Amino acid sequence: MNYFLVLITSLVLFSGNVLAADVVMSLVQQKSLGVIVAPIGKNTLLSSRRFxxxxxxxxxQERIVSAPQSGLLDQMHVAAGQTVKKGQVIAHLISPDLLGLQRDYLQALTQNKLAAKALARDTELLKEGVIAQRRYLETESTHDEASANLAQSRQVLRLAGVSDDAIAKLSPSTGMASGLSLVAPISGQVLEQMVTTGQRVDMAMPLYRIAKxxxxxxxxxxxxxxxxxxxxxxxxxxxxxxxxxxxxxxxxxxxxxxxxxxxxxxxxxxxxxxxxxxxxxxxxNLGDQSKYFSVPKSALARQGNRALVFVQTKAGFKPINVTVISEQVDEAVVDAPFAGNEKIAVTGVSAIKGTWLGLGGE
CATH class of the missing domain: 2.40.30.170 (Efflux pump adaptor protein, beta barrel domain)
Structure with missing residues (x-):
């Protein structure tokens, strides 16, 4: 009766991860059973390794400065390795196509002014009953069309690289510019200069690569x-x-x-x-993840849905429950209440487990 009581008691789990029963096994017995022990290791799968x-x-944080129009690069103000600020002039491009875009804009500007004057005149005439409603609507439609054409021409100039200030100053009296200045879109360093001064470029051809x-x-x-x-x-x-x-x-x-x-x-x-x-x-740096330990997969003993390892003691071994976090080919990462200086059985684990389960003697 006492034999069965001792056996049952030896297999009962106490609170925590430490199992109740130790396995008494001398060094001679360990050697005869082929038991080898090795120190546990920290989780070195990622920590303390370089990748x-x-x-x-x-x-x-990177921009490519491209030619907004085809033309000739007559000036380049920066080169690879230089630091630039956003809005800084980095090159100048002479473009015959730009003259045509400015001409179209000025024509649209003139047409819009004329349409605006006509609309203002017909608005007053309509109030006085001099003209019919139909004529006023035709004049209003002409003005709306002229405004749309002007907006389109303005947007085309923006896409061509002309600034809003330059567009605002553009008028028949001031004349048209034959070139335009290219500016840095961001602050950073010029990583690459892809063209040289005097080179002819096509529209959208890359000129500079700038990055923060x-x-x-x-x-x-x-x-x-x-x-x-x-x-x-x-x-x-x-x-x-x-x-x-x-x-x-x-x-x-x-x-x-x-x-x-x-x-x-x-x-x-x-x-x-x-x-x-x-x-x-x-x-x-794994931070809290570094609390895990690395053990050979051969050190794991399965007990139902649990996993455990046998930690060496003076008298033999103590079974310790572990939570397996990850398993590789020949290594497992586990979470367990180790101090970090323990030695565990890595071979002969089956013999230790058999002795542990049969604890109590013949």
């Missing part, structure tokens, strides 16, 4: 098995260049070539030490 990454320019270089993005390729551990907001470092930032996206698209996970970080500190297109090594 290949590429520096890229964030979306919205702070902050920058870091495109990281990490092991696919790390997906359960990464989340937005985690700290990221580029140790060799003393740059840092945080994860802003975990992209659920796997690289087919090497089956890696695509992560994106924003570098906010030390971005001036990095250059777009540069390849670096990045580290990810």
């Amino acid at each position: 290949p990454a590429e520096i890229v320019i964030p979306v919205g 270089l702070a902050p920058l993005w870091l495109e990281i390729h990490a092991p696919l098995e790390g997906l359960p551990f990464v989340k937005e907001g985690m700290q990221v470092q580029v140790p060799k260049l003393q740059a840092s930032g945080h994860l802003i996206a975990v992209i659920r698209s796997v690289n087919k070539a090497d089956q890696t996970l695509h992560l994106r970080a924003e570098i906010t500190k030390g971005a001036e030490k990095l250059s777009p297109g540069q390849f670096v090594e990045a580290e990810i």
